[in-house]
Amino acid sequence: MAAFSRPSLNLPDFAASGLTRWIAPAGGALAGLAVAALFLLLPDTVLEDWVWRSGLPSLVAAAEPPLGTTARAVLTLAGGGLAAAVVWSALFLLFGPGGLLTPKAVAVEGVPVLRRADAHPDAPARRPLSAADLGVPTPPEDVAPVAPPPPPVVQAIPVDLDLPLAAFHPGALPDVPREPVRPVAPLRPPVALVEGERIATVQLPRSPAESTTAPSIEALLKRLEQSARRPLRA
Numbered sequence: 328m329a330a331f332s333r334p335s336l337n338l339p340d341f342a343a344s345g346l347t348r349w350i351a352p353a354g355g356a357l358a359g360l361a362v363a364a365l366f367l368l369l370p371d372t373v374l375e376d377w378v379w380r381s382g383l384p385s386l387v388a389a390a391e392p393p394l395g396t397t398a399r400a401v402l403t404l405a406g407g408g409l410a411a412a413v414v415w416s417a418l419f420l421l422f423g424p425g426g427l428l429t430p431k432a433v434a435v436e437g438v439p440v441l442r443r444a445d446a447h448p449d450a451p452a453r454r455p456l457s458a459a460d461l462g463v464p465t466p467p468e469d470v471a472p473v474a475p476p477p478p479p480v481v482q483a484i485p486v487d488l489d490l491p492l493a494a495f496h497p498g499a500l501p502d503v504p505r506e507p508v509r510p511v512a513p514l515r516p517p518v519a520l521v522e523g524e525r526i527a528t529v530q531l532p533r534s535p536a537e538s539t540t541a542p543s544i545e546a547l548l549k550r551l552e553q554s555a556r557r558p559l560r561a
Contacts, residue, residue, distance in 0.1 A: 347429060350422040355415025363407030366399065374399065 366374070375392035378384065384391040390398065421428045441452050493500050520526070542550075 347422045351415050351418035354418040355411040358414035359407040359411030362410035363403045366403040366406050374402070378402070 369377075371394065375394055378390055378394065379392060394402075420426055423429070439452050439455070446452070518526075
């Protein structure tokens with residue numbers, strides 16, 4: 328039922344927006360046609376008098392009386408177009424989207440304002456749920472009184488302060504010992520040796536550490552002589 332109630336409530340809004348959308352074009356067209364008809368139906372003497380008083384002949388020499396059919400047609404088109412543009416612009420500013428006389432949408436109290444990029448036509452923003460929407464709260468139930476816990480038993484401080492806590496506090500040691508932890512099998516199975524085999528530990532020979540001291544000049548000369556005495560390979 329809620330799915331059909333929302334479109335029925337929005338039908339007047341769509342109709343109103345459709346009517347206001349055509350106010351500016353219709354008004355501009357009617358104003359243009361009225362001015363054009365006025366220029367067409369005016370007598371020649373009245374039209375020439377208006378043109379002469381407007382000062383147009385001083386700017387355009389072709390507008391000097393007497394006016395012919397071409398001048399009347401130009402005045403009809405120019406006057407109709409100018410009137411249509413002015414009236415269209417004025418009505419658009421008044422009744423267009425966001426205009427001065429456009430009926431504002433009734434804002435529901437508590438509905439968050441969304442940006443155009445975040446708004447969705449199929450999922451409009453709704454008012455957040457409040458506690459008043461849940462109705463009258465249920466009366467509180469009678470809860471049985473809970474007995475207060477027993478007061479702690481106060482014991483005297485032992486004379487020997489090095490006495491273990493288990494001896495001082497009788498409840499520290501349980502009456503029945505706990506079940507011991509079962510042994511866990513090793514993850515790596517032991518190596519099975521054949522009869523007669525054994526595992527011996529062998530110490531690997533270590534390579535002599537290289538001397539960190541630089542060789543002397545005599546050692547370098549001796550090494551050079553030895554390399555010079557070697558026969559060249561063919």
